[in-house]
Amino acid sequence: MARLLIREDRTKAKELIVKKNAVVIHPQDCVATAITALKAGETATMFIGEREISVVLHQDVPFGHKFAICDVPFHDEVYKYGESIGRATQEIKSGDYVHVHNVESERGRGDWK
Numbered sequence: 001m002a003r004l005l006i007r008e009d010r011t012k013a014k015e016l017i018v019k020k021n022a023v024v025i026h027p028q029d030c031v032a033t034a035i036t037a038l039k040a041g042e043t044a045t046m047f048i049g050e051r052e053i054s055v056v057l058h059q060d061v062p063f064g065h066k067f068a069i070c071d072v073p074f075h076d077e078v079y080k081y082g083e084s085i086g087r088a089t090q091e092i093k094s095g096d097y098v099h100v101h102n103v104e105s106e107r108g109r110g111d112w113k
Contacts, residue, residue, distance in 0.1 A: 022046040024053075024069065026082030031066040031098050033080075038067075059097040066098040078103050 022032040022044045032046050038061040045054045046069075053069060061067045066080065072092040077084040086103040096102070 020046050022055075022067070024048045025080070028082045029079050030068060030070050030072050031078060031080050031085075032069050034061045034063055034065055034067065037061070037063045055095050057097075058093065058095045061097050068092045068094050068096045068098050070094050 021036050021038060021042075022034050024032045024046050027048055029048075032044065032055070034044070038044055038057055040057055040059050042057050043054050044057055044061075044067065045052060047053075048069075055067065055069050057067060071094055072078055072088045074089075074091050075087050078086050078088055078092075078098065084106060086105040086107075088102060089104050090102050092098060092102055
């Protein structure tokens with residue numbers, strides 16, 4: 001949970017508890033990591049830097065797994081931690097579960113440059 005302090009005027013302050021259920025490490029990332037198990041139809045909320053974003057999930061996302069926070073065209077690179085983790089084997093829409101069924105890893109491959 002994140003605690004935000006909202007100032008209504010110069011003398012009063014109100015604390016607001018905001019629950020985040022995913023993390024994004026780098027501004028270039030196109031995926032977020034679920035920090036709790038998430039269900040299809042649920043809205044995932046997270047910060048990218050100081051900007052808060054929300055994504056409606058299309059499939060269940062297990063704890064620790066990834067989901068798209070933007071559209072990724074077929075064969076484009078998928079970024080996590082600011083680094084490419086593979087290429088999309090199909091079009092991936094924002095809110096889609098991202099795993100081995102729609103991303104091919106570059107790890108150990110000598111044919112991709």
